[in-house]
Amino acid sequence: MSRTYLNKQYQGGMTAAGWLIIMAIVLFFMYLAIKLVPAYMEYFSIKSSLKSVAEESTSSTSKSDLKRYISGRFSVNSIDVVETDDVEIKDVDGGKALYIEYENRIALFGNISALLEFKHEEPLN
Secondary structure, rough: HHHHHHOOOHOOOOOOHHHHHHHHHHHHHHHHHHHHHHHHHHHHHHHHHHHHHHHOOOOOOOOOHHHHOOOOOOOHOOOOOHHHHHHHEEEEEEEEEEEEEEEEEEEEEEOOOEEEEEEEEOOOO
């Protein structure tokens, strides 16, 4: 009989406990992705809404018209995490810009939450 079969250093593979640990880590990150990805998708929807409003507006467009355009975009895209009043119209070099800054708190499990902070500025044409 060969000595390689009796020597433990040639045996390989993971134990059941090792597989459980790996699976727990993978499942944890999948759970985080499932909980956090919708918030980022909503942010990109807000960003595209502001971009489309900025493209169809100019620096001389009134604030009430801008708010109305933003409200319409938010309504069409079913954005409810922010209000139209959360969008500021800032004076920047060369004109005006739409600016939004908001936080989104997502409950993960128990008393543990994730706090996501978003901000975006879109210059008006």
